[in-house]
Amino acid sequence: MSRSFGTFDYVIVGGGTAGCVLANRLSRDPDVSVLLLEAGGKDDWIWIHIPVGYLYCIGNPRTDWCYRTQAEAGLNGRSILYARGKVLGGSSSINAMIYMRGQAQDYDGWSRITGDSRWSWDRCLPFFKRGEDHWRGGDEFHGHGGELRVEQQRLRWDILDRFADAAEQAGIPRTDDFNRGNNAGVGRFEVNQRRGIRWNARKAFLQPVRHRPNLKIVTGAVIDRVSFDGLRATGVEFLLDGERQLATARIETVLAAGSIGSPAILERSGIGDPRHLQSLGVAVRHALTGVGNNLQDHLQLRMIFKTHGIRTLNQSAHSLWHRAIMALQFALLRTGPLTMAPSQLGAFAKSDERVLTPDLQYHVQPLSLDKFGDPLHRFAAFTASVCNLRPTSRGDTHIVAADPLSSPGISPRYLSTDEDRDVAARALRLTRRIASMPALAPYRPEEFLPGPRFGTDAELAAAAGDIGTTIFHPVGTCRMGRSDDESAVVDPRLRLRGIKALRVVDASVMPTITSGNTNAPTVMIAEQGSVMLIEDRRR
CATH class of the missing domain: 3.50.50.60 (FAD/NAD(P)-binding domain)
Structure with missing residues (x-):
């Protein structure tokens, strides 16, 4: 009663x-x-x-x-948070x-x-x-x-500015506002x-x-x-x-x-x-x-690139001196890395020119880690997560x-359609293309995840299942x-x-x-x- x-x-x-x-x-x-x-x-x-x-x-x-x-077949049998x-x-x-x-x-x-x-x-x-x-x-x-x-966010990272330059060199135009009904372009998230x-x-x-x-x-x-x-x-x-x-x-x-x-x-x-x-x-x-x-959900494919000669949060997080500076920046000015959203830089692009409006979204971060809750890697790196904005896979x-x-039981059934697997492969290829642009060349980006050994569309679709995780949508x-x-x-x-x-x-x-x-x-x-x-x- x-x-x-x-x-x-x-x-x-x-x-x-x-x-x-x-x-x-x-x-x-x-x-x-x-x-x-x-x-x-x-x-x-x-x-x-x-x-x-x-x-x-x-x-x-x-x-x-x-x-x-x-356990998700599209994620190669993995269960995710x-x-x-x-x-x-x-x-x-x-x-x-x-x-x-x-x-x-x-x-x-x-x-x-x-x-x-x-x-x-x-x-x-x-x-x-x-x-x-x-x-x-x-x-x-x-x-x-x-x-x-x-x-606007209250910090900047040189590595993200260079990624934005590289995205522009790859054909993604600059934008200063993603929220006017057409979010095509690369810019800083609000x-x-x-x-x-x-x-x-x-x-x-x-x-x-x-x-x-x-x-x-x-x-x-x-x-x-x-x-x-x-x-x-x-x-x-x-x-x-x-x-x-x-x-x-x-x-x-x-x-x-x-x-x-x-x-x-x-x-x-x-x-x-x-x-x-x-x-x-x-x-x-x-x-x-x-x-x-x-x-329906957005599956983010978390590509990680090691870098050289440019600062990322990975180095700062493992330095007591830098951590103290970050704490002071936040306490006194409400600026610095403690004000960071998970992603500071975004980009919306097309996986194929036949697509009428952007079907890919990037969340770019000046850091890398294996998964939420794990410590940041000890090497300098950035993460370029890309998701298919309009997946055809349906779960329950x-x-x-x-x-x-x-x-409850949750089964998103990611990558369960041929179309979603094709978009995933194209998304990974576009990310590699951005990373190869002259703007990033001085920092010699090295693909850490999923790794350069994945080359064919079938291999890239399988790799997407290894590195894919929800972006919580x-x-x-x-x-x-x-x-x-x-x-x-x-x-x-x-x-x-x-x-x-x-x-x-x-x-x-x-x-x-x-x-x-x-x-x-x-x-x-x-x-x-x-x-x-x-x-x-x-x-």
């Missing part, structure tokens, strides 16, 4: 990026009560806020759910902080898929600008004065920071409104399932301090638990593929076979037990579609198909992955979702 936790107008499940936006927007009306439930803890650990602290947050059970994929934020702010508390919207064609594609022009680029752009506080100020493409701060400090969704959207009397924020609340009256959602059951609680929603229940969390909650609630649910002993409430399917995530404390597992699309989980207004008073508002609703990092699009989705919720309440 569940203990009553109270009744609220809206119950929001998940205090990550989308949940923080929703809580802010819905609680603006003082006559509306809002409950925000987060399974993780508070974002009160120092390494969440020092940007380079991502090295300590990812793979740490204090801040990361530390999921792992199933699948980080998801386990803290207020969600993955915005541990991610790369990169502000990236993607390409206009991404959203125009959503509009065609859903049959709803609200999801076109022109109609999404105002929602990107709505909460933005861009360092340049407001203009046609950027907002000013909003909650989400977007700044980041969600304020004066050298990570600016996560909790700081942006919850901190300013935390004292609103109509907003209640609860951490450590592990969601079990949605509660129902027939086919109408009435709230959620959750575990808090070892006790089962029931929070009741008068108007709507909103799932914002992300592309792994939201489908898991739906399945535990009896919504999904009946065959899978019955195999786990979960009573079927409503058949929606699309729940947990359509998983499903619960493996009805227990809310059990981790899972989307699509509760995808939206037309109201008559049986494989869609939510309609264009993000309402669960066949269920009343239940929506999903997070990255899981994306029908196709965006052409870049996915945090900014998630903010936009939540902005749109909040308007839909308010509109429907007032009807």
Whole structure:
């Protein structure tokens, strides 16, 4: 038997990026009560806020759910870490902080898929600008004065400037803004920071409104399932301090638990593929076979090049003197390597001239390591990670037990199509071409990973399986579609198909992955979702 936790107008499940936006927007009306439930803890650990602290947050059970994929055939049988934020702010508390919207064609594609022009680029752009506080100020493409701060990074590396020169020599033009709808080019990423400090969704959207009397924020609340009256959602059951609680929603229940969390909650609630649910002993409430399917992610291929005669973070990290200087730079000026996003330099390029818009994204770093959590290499090196922006491989995530404390199964099925393997081979060849340009020649780059022995397309595709890892952009597992699309989980207004008073508002609703990092699009989705919720309440 569940203990009553109270009744609220809206119950929001998940205090990550989308949940923080929703809580802010819905609680603006003082006559509306809002409950925000987060399974993780508070974002009160120092390494969440020092940007380079991502090295300590990812793979740490204090801040990361530390999921792992199933063994992936496309990764040559490897299982890899699948980080998801386990803290207020969600993955915005541990991610790369990169502000990236993607390409206009991404959203125009959503509009065609859903049959709803609200999801076109022109109609999404105002929602990107709505909460933005861009360092340049407001203009046609950027907002000013909003909650989400977007700044330039506060350090430079000569090796990254030389890589940018080499990319330009290889035919990739310079750009000073990746966020105008066409992100082609090479340039420095802009980041969600304020004066050298990570600016996560909790700081942006919850901190300013935390004292609103109509907003209640609860951490450590592990969601079990949605509660129902027939086919109408009435709230959620959750575990808090070892006790089962029931929070009741008068108007709507909103799932914002992300592309792994939201489908898991739906399945535990009896919504999904009946065959899978019955195999786990979960009573079927409503058949929606699309729940947990359509998983898309960006697979980054981490090429590492040793260098000579130019400084990288590898040397500094192993020097006590340089580490002391870095600490002082941050403490006194909020500059230097401790303000580093995981990637400072980006590039968007075409894997083939027949591609209409860039289908490759580079994250370039002045460092190298075997994997997150491992020490940096002791030799000077840079990492050029390249990912296929529009993979055709599709995976899934499903619960493996009805227990809310059990981790779901995650199968991205990377490189499971011929097209993705071909793009991977072309991406590695382009990276080698950039590294061979005159701008980098004085530093004699030597390919460390995957290594020059891989030459043919087949060998390069196999090498991609050895060096590939997630860049932490899972989307699509509760995808939206037309109201008559049986494989869609939510309609264009993000309402669960066949269920009343239940929506999903997070990255899981994306029908196709965006052409870049996915945090900014998630903010936009939540902005749109909040308007839909308010509109429907007032009807």
